[in-house]
Amino acid sequence: MHHIDLTAVSWRKSSYSNDTGGACVEVSDDLPALVPVRDSKRPSAAHLVFPAAHWSAFVEMVKQGA
Numbered sequence: 001m002h003h004i005d006l007t008a009v010s011w012r013k014s015s016y017s018n019d020t021g022g023a024c025v026e027v028s029d030d031l032p033a034l035v036p037v038r039d040s041k042r043p044s045a046a047h048l049v050f051p052a053a054h055w056s057a058f059v060e061m062v063k064q065g066a
Contacts, residue, residue: 004049006036013040027055 009028024040035055038047050058 004031004034004036006047009036011038011043 006028009030011026011028013026014024026038026040026043028036031052033052034049035052036047036049037055039045
């Protein structure tokens with residue numbers, strides 16, 4: 001397992017995120033081959049990192065209602 005330094009990446013909240021405390025995620029687009037994902041309510045907690053192609057496929061499936 002490799003450590004990926006995410007201290008300098010910028011994070012963006014899900015478009016479904018709001019100010020009422022819903023379950024939301026943040027992702028970073030700063031790494032071309034990887035997509036880091038974290039809980040927007042606990043940004044200092046552990047995060048997940050997915051290959052960019054896998055994340056794109058996941059997002060497309062969600063958009064299609066799968």
